[in-house]
Amino acid sequence: MSCLLAPTLPCLRQSGLAAALRIAWQQQQQQQQQQWLHTSSAQQMLQAGLENPMDLFDRSQKAVQRDRAALLRRSLHRPDPLLLHITERLLDRLEDCLSSFPTAVILGGAGEVVAQGLAGGRAGVQRVIHMDTSQGMLELAKERAAEQQARHPPGHVPETSYVLADEEYLPLADGSVDLIVSCLGLHWVNDVPGTLAQIRRALKPDGLFLGAMLGGQTVQELRISCSLAQQERQGGVSPFVSPLAQVRDAGNLLTRAELALPTVDVDTFVMRYSSAVSLVSHLRLMGESNALQVKRGSGLSRDTALAAAAAYQSLYCDEEEGDHIQATYQVMFMTGWSPSSSTPKAAKRGSATVSFHEMAEELQKRGAVAGRAEGGSSSNDSQQ
Amino acid sequence: MPPQQNAAGTNSDRYMRAFASSLAACSAQAQAYGKCLSDRLPEVEKGCCQREFQSLKQCFVKEFKARKRG
Numbered sequence: 001m002s003c004l005l006a007p008t009l010p011c012l013r014q015s016g017l018a019a020a021l022r023i024a025w026q027q028q029q030q031q032q033q034q035q036w037l038h039t040s041s042a043q044q045m046l047q048a049g050l051e052n053p054m055d056l057f058d059r060s061q062k063a064v065q066r067d068r069a070a071l072l073r074r075s076l077h078r079p080d081p082l083l084l085h086i087t088e089r090l091l092d093r094l095e096d097c098l099s100s101f102p103t104a105v106i107l108g109g110a111g112e113v114v115a116q117g118l119a120g121g122r123a124g125v126q127r128v129i130h131m132d133t134s135q136g137m138l139e140l141a142k143e144r145a146a147e148q149q150a151r152h153p154p155g156h157v158p159e160t161s162y163v164l165a166d167e168e169y170l171p172l173a174d175g176s177v178d179l180i181v182s183c184l185g186l187h188w189v190n191d192v193p194g195t196l197a198q199i200r201r202a203l204k205p206d207g208l209f210l211g212a213m214l215g216g217q218t219v220q221e222l223r224i225s226c227s228l229a230q231q232e233r234q235g236g237v238s239p240f241v242s243p244l245a246q247v248r249d250a251g252n253l254l255t256r257a258e259l260a261l262p263t264v265d266v267d268t269f270v271m272r273y274s275s276a277v278s279l280v281s282h283l284r285l286m287g288e289s290n291a292l293q294v295k296r297g298s299g300l301s302r303d304t305a306l307a308a309a310a311a312y313q314s315l316y317c318d319e320e321e322g323d324h325i326q327a328t329y330q331v332m333f334m335t336g337w338s339p340s341s342s343t344p345k346a347a348k349r350g351s352a353t354v355s356f357h358e359m360a361e362e363l364q365k366r367g368a369v370a371g372r373a374e375g376g377s378s379s380n381d382s383q384q
Numbered sequence: 385m386p387p388q389q390n391a392a393g394t395n396s397d398r399y400m401r402a403f404a405s406s407l408a409a410c411s412a413q414a415q416a417y418g419k420c421l422s423d424r425l426p427e428v429e430k431g432c433c434q435r436e437f438q439s440l441k442q443c444f445v446k447e448f449k450a451r452k453r454g
Contacts, residue, residue, distance in 0.1 A: 228421050228428055233437070235430030277404035303441070307417065309407055310440055314418020323411065 055190040055293060057242065059166060062188050062291040063133040066108075069287035070136030073112075074143065082271065083110040083286060086331055087183050089267060090212045091117045093335055100124020101179035101208065104158075107167050107199075108132050109185030109212070110286075112141040116148055118181075119157045125179065128160040131167070137287075138162045167195050172202035179203075182211045184331075187244055188291060196257035196336075205340030209259060214288075215266060215330035216246040221316040222279065222327065226300070228315075229307035240300060242292055250332045259336025260343045269329045272318050276309040279327050398452075406447035413440035 073080065079087075087110050094101075104125045106114050111132055118125050132138050142162060149157040165171050167182070167189050180199050189195050199209050223241040230237050245253070247266050254262035273279045283289060300308065318324040337343060407414060417440050420433035 228425075231428045232421060232430065232433055275404045275407060277400050277407070281400060303437075306407070306441065306444055307437060309403075310410075310414035310417045311421055313407070313411065314415045315422055323408070 057188050057190055057291050058293045059133060059168075059188075059190070059291075062287075065284075065289045065291060066132070066134035066287045067136035069285055069289075070134060070140040072285045074140055079110075079113045079116070080282075080285060082269070082282075082329070083113050083184070085269075086110070086212055086267075087113040087117050089331075090114075090181070090183050090210055090333055091122070093210060093333070094123040097123065097208065099206065099208075102126045103177045104128050104179040104181065105172065105177050105202070106130045107170075107180060107182040107185050108137075109183040111137055111183075111185075112144045114181050114183050115141055115145055115157075115160065119145075119148055120152070121158075123179070125158050128158050129163060129172075129177070130160055131163045131165040131170075133164070133166050134287075135164060138164065168198075170195070170198045170202055172198075174201050175204045177202055177204065178207045180207070180209045182209075184212055184214065184286070184288075186211055187213045187242070192245070192253055193256050196253055196259070200257045200259050200336070200338050203338035205338055206342065207338045209334075209336045209338070211334040213250065213332050213334065214244050215250075215332045216244045217268065217328050217330035218244055219279070219283070219327055219329070221312060221325070222276070225276070225312035225315060226304075226308045229304050229311050233301075233304045233307050239292055239294070240290060242290060245332070247330075247332055250334055254334055254336045257336070258339065260339040262334070262336045264332055264334050267331050267333065269331070271327050271329060272321065272324050273327060274324055276312040276325060279325065402448055402451040406444050406451055409447045410440060410443035413443050416440070 078084075091114065101123050102125065104118060104123075104127070106118075106128060108131065111130055115128060115130060118128060130138065130141055132141075141160075145157050145160060163171065167185060168191055180203060182199075186192055186195065196209075203209065219241060226240045227237045230240075247264065250264040251262060254264070271279075271282075273282065312325055313323075316325050316327075318326050413436070417433055417436040420436045421428060424432055
């Protein structure tokens with residue numbers, strides 16, 4: 001493990017001038033931070049007991065919530081269906097890759113489900129490093145791995161080390177791992193571009209990053225119901241659902257971190273719940289409870305909670321079962337490779353040898369049907 | 385600190401179950417309140433659905449007191 005920890009001493013090869021400049025810059029930053037901290041708004045926030053006033057999410061509270069979520073999930077005998085579905089869709093992308101990834105890192109989120117998915121030598125994974133901010137989640141992952149190992153021949157579950165670490169401060173040396181998977185972890189990170197940059201640096205050349213984040217449309221119904229109820233009950237609106245990245249931002253995040261061949265695709269699930277209360281319970285089980293730093297009072301007052309639940313029930317009732325409600329989950333699946341000399345570059349304009357028309361004809365000849373997906377029944381049957 | 389627990393589940397579980405079933409028992413009032421809000425979209429002001437909310441709350445409190453024990 002020690003070879004994977006970033007060096008804490010400054011690099012000895014730097015010249016004295018560069019080191020002096022760096023120290024001067026750090027001192028200037030500290031001075032500016034001190035000056036800002038004396039302003040009244042910062043003082044108010046500090047007095048309200050906030051950890052770092054400039055962060056959106058309270059990471060320590062999120063760790064506590066994830067501890068509780070781990071307790072809840074431990075009593076389930078199988079993984080949560082939504083988490084399992086999302087994880088399978090994410091890991092399915094590994095099947096499209098020809099390379100194998102001996103060392104994999106699992107970053108937070110639905111970690112224990114990802115670990116189960118990577119077992120059995122999938123994508124050539126031999127060693128796994130499981131990182132999480134929550135001790136409870138690591139314990140849960142250890143338990144699940146042991147159960148899985150008991151059901152299979154020895155060597156099925158890859159050798160795993162468990163590290164208590166924050167995604168924003170990755171304790172990984174540059175160019176040390178082949179695969180990093182973050183399934184539903186990044187939308188609670190304060191500095192997503194910074195984390196993605198650290199991920200890119202930690203990957204070896206031609207390493208792969210797989211990420212699944214919740215997108216802007218997720219639980220939009222809950223957001224709207226809470227806002228309406230607050231507006232009617234209290235005359236003002238404060239955020240109870242965290243801000244989520246929009247789909248258009250996901251591509252920018254990947255290119256900004258200099259990950260090559262970025263892809264983003266979006267899946268939208270609509271789930272049916274018996275009431276708003278069961279939606280909130282499910283969110284709590286998945287570790288998605290609210291961890292925003294800025295909260296008026298101590299959360300929803302009872303009147304407002306009642307109003308929000310009633311508004312949700314009547315505004316977003318399910319079409320099929322009228323007394324149930326609907327909730328949307330928009331999941332953005334992102335992939336990116338760390339650049340290397342063998343990364344394929346975009347072709348020069350005008351260098352195409354085949355036209356799209358010819359490609360479409362060729363695909364149709366091989367059984368694809370233009371337009372609808374269920375049209376190609378004959379080719380599907382022959383594949384089965 | 386581990387969550388407080390008794391035979392019927394943790395305190396927060398019981399509260400949530402009582403909340404959910406009380407709300408389900410008052411579905412008529414809840415629908416009325418929701419309709420009032422949706423009629424006034426997007427200009428919802430403070431207290432514009434006060435009457436509907438009060439009838440919902442009365443129904444809810446009655447149901448909740450009955451269920452809080454179990």
